[in-house]
Amino acid sequence: MSCLVVFTSAYSSDFDSSQIYYQKGIDELTARRYMVASAYLEKAVQLNPNYEDAYLKDAYVNLEMHRMDNAKALFLKVYEIDPNNVDAIKQLTTIFYNYHQYDKAMEFAKKINSCDNDRIIALCNYELEDYGNAETGLKKVLTKDPNDALVNYTLARCYLDMAEELKAIPYYQKAIAIDPANNSWMYELGLIYYNNGDFVHTIEMLNKAADNGYIKSNDFNENLGYAYIYNGNFDKGEPLLLNILSRKPGEKDILRDLADAFYKYKQYDKSLEYCQKLMEIDMKDAKALYQAGLCFQKKGQKDKGEKMCDAAIELDPSLASLKQKVDQGMGM
Numbered sequence: 001m002s003c004l005v006v007f008t009s010a011y012s013s014d015f016d017s018s019q020i021y022y023q024k025g026i027d028e029l030t031a032r033r034y035m036v037a038s039a040y041l042e043k044a045v046q047l048n049p050n051y052e053d054a055y056l057k058d059a060y061v062n063l064e065m066h067r068m069d070n071a072k073a074l075f076l077k078v079y080e081i082d083p084n085n086v087d088a089i090k091q092l093t094t095i096f097y098n099y100h101q102y103d104k105a106m107e108f109a110k111k112i113n114s115c116d117n118d119r120i121i122a123l124c125n126y127e128l129e130d131y132g133n134a135e136t137g138l139k140k141v142l143t144k145d146p147n148d149a150l151v152n153y154t155l156a157r158c159y160l161d162m163a164e165e166l167k168a169i170p171y172y173q174k175a176i177a178i179d180p181a182n183n184s185w186m187y188e189l190g191l192i193y194y195n196n197g198d199f200v201h202t203i204e205m206l207n208k209a210a211d212n213g214y215i216k217s218n219d220f221n222e223n224l225g226y227a228y229i230y231n232g233n234f235d236k237g238e239p240l241l242l243n244i245l246s247r248k249p250g251e252k253d254i255l256r257d258l259a260d261a262f263y264k265y266k267q268y269d270k271s272l273e274y275c276q277k278l279m280e281i282d283m284k285d286a287k288a289l290y291q292a293g294l295c296f297q298k299k300g301q302k303d304k305g306e307k308m309c310d311a312a313i314e315l316d317p318s319l320a321s322l323k324q325k326v327d328q329g330m331g332m
Contacts (some may be wrong), residue, residue, distance in 0.1 A: 016049035022054050029057065034065050034295045046066050056088065065248055068095060086112060093120055119151065134158050149178035153185055158323045165192050183214035194223060199231040222254075227263045234270075250281060259291055268295040286316035 028037035041058035059074035122137025190205035221276035228237025259274035278288035293308030
């Protein structure tokens with residue numbers, strides 16, 4: 001009997017002490033002394049290993065200190081003690097999502113019916129490349145909150161990944177309207193416009209991205225330069241592409257594209273200039289020679305131009321098909 005009394009007394013003492021340490025932890029948490037608070041809460045659970053509230057409070061303290069691994073472990077302990085603890089489930093859903101562990105995030109999100117969890121599930125479906133369920137879920141979320149920038153953007157990306165670019169555009173536009181400082185979204189939308197031949201909106205969106213701090217890399221300037229060129233604005237497009245050439249000497253594709261663009265806009269002398277640059281790199285560049293021949297024909301020097309085209313076909317017989325198109329009035 002005496003042993004039972006001693007055991008009960010010790011248990012009661014530990015229980016009381018754990019509550020005292022818990023309260024000290026809460027006081028320190030209120031004062032925002034997070035490290036001290038966590039130390040007290042750890043002592044509380046040492047004395048009472050099933051002290052659910054102490055684990056939960058310590059988890060939140062660790063969140064405040066950005067100790068995400070510790071917070072995750074503590075929330076998992078709370079969930080182990082009480083699988084119906086809503087706070088733990090919500091936090092674990094968010095933590096696993098932020099850790100890119102989308103399967104685990106969905107697992108916990110499905111344990112609670114809520115709008116927030118519907119959102120997480122839809123976002124996870126996208127990240128897991130389940131685009132059909134992602135589309136359905138994201139649309140459902142937007143019916144309740146149409147001004148969720150991330151959901152609008154993710155739905156746009158969903159359509160993009162399903163090769164439905166035109167469907168993506170309005171959701172990109174909505175996401176950017178909600179979050180007008182997101183320059184990466186602007187750049188992505190600019191590329192979609194570019195791929196669909198809408199160079200006016202390409203120029204507008206790429207410049208907007210740059211104005212909002214998007215880095216003007218070689219790729220950025222190349223895309224913007226071509227957009228200007230294909231929109232007929234050579235004064236702005238040509239310098240951008242020439243700058244790329246200065247950084248990437250001998251980039252034949254840019255020279256060839258400029259030659260072709262100037263030809264299509266009937267600026268034959270400029271087209272010849274770039275054909276010459278191509279032939280300086282490779283005197284046997286049959287395509288450049290053929291393009292130059294066409295330019296001379298357009299300039300009224302028909303015999304000279306035809307001889308150059310014939311010489312180009314001798315170098316590359318496949319160019320004969322282009323000659324047939326020109327003879328039929330279809331252009332190069």
